[in-house]
Amino acid sequence: MIYKKPAFWIVIATAVICTGIFVICTTNPKTYYTANASRETAGVEQQMYEKRPEYEGSNGGEAPVPEYASYSPDHNWAVWSDVRENLKDESGLFYSIYQVMLCNTQTGTITVFDIIGRDFNFLWSEDCRFLAVTYSGREWTHFSIVNTTTLTEIPGPYMASVMEQLKARGATFDYTANETRPDPALTPVEWLPDSSSILIYYQWHDTSYTTQSGTFVYEIESGQISELIQNPPRVLPLVGN
Numbered sequence: 001m002i003y004k005k006p007a008f009w010i011v012i013a014t015a016v017i018c019t020g021i022f023v024i025c026t027t028n029p030k031t032y033y034t035a036n037a038s039r040e041t042a043g044v045e046q047q048m049y050e051k052r053p054e055y056e057g058s059n060g061g062e063a064p065v066p067e068y069a070s071y072s073p074d075h076n077w078a079v080w081s082d083v084r085e086n087l088k089d090e091s092g093l094f095y096s097i098y099q100v101m102l103c104n105t106q107t108g109t110i111t112v113f114d115i116i117g118r119d120f121n122f123l124w125s126e127d128c129r130f131l132a133v134t135y136s137g138r139e140w141t142h143f144s145i146v147n148t149t150t151l152t153e154i155p156g157p158y159m160a161s162v163m164e165q166l167k168a169r170g171a172t173f174d175y176t177a178n179e180t181r182p183d184p185a186l187t188p189v190e191w192l193p194d195s196s197s198i199l200i201y202y203q204w205h206d207t208s209y210t211t212q213s214g215t216f217v218y219e220i221e222s223g224q225i226s227e228l229i230q231n232p233p234r235v236l237p238l239v240g241n
Helices: 008-027 159-168
Strands: 077-088 094-104 110-116 118-124 130-136 141-147 152-155 185-191 197-205 210-219 225-230
Touching: 077 118, 077 130, 094 118, 094 130, 110 130, 110 141, 118 185, 130 185, 159 197, 159 225
Parallel strands: 141 185
Antiparallel strands: 077 094, 094 110, 118 130, 130 141, 141 152, 185 197, 197 210, 210 225
16 A cells, blocks of 8 residues: 655644644643641651642532532532542552542632541531631541631641640540550530631540540640530440440
């Protein structure tokens, strides 16, 4: 079979078309805005931040908002969780990396927060400036605060930090936290009327594996903890009894 070279004008036209496509793609990228993320390793109180690559989504981040999304009181924001990736650890157990999708319903822009955890719950402040995101692992429950003005996410204080702050304010604990299996759970309950602080329910185990629990107030901007209320300890029943 004999092939002929394409006419010169066809080569020129093809080059012009390719150049036009390149200009369009570079001036109108299909990306979401991605924010810094936080992680908590189960059983270890630590914070780890890392920059994520831009998340490839639909044009301008205008993805459809699912029916199960949680809307802010003014309906200017919608938030939901979505699985980014399903993985398997060295023990063969499956786990998922989730994304928390925060959508500005006025512009369609979506900010993505990568958070390791599951069973996400969302609690909006009345003025819509803050969003409390609760998530959990096999042995812990924690929360982060999302600032809708700065589009940043900051993890709430961990068990050791909570106890240290409260002790510094004069609180006393007649027990020692279990270092091996504290199974800490810090869960947002409700925002205070001025939306600057939030009531947190806490629960963890002491060295005798008794459940210690109570509430405290967490001030968002300063990170200060106050107004501790301790519940009576609860002894877990022995298995088989």
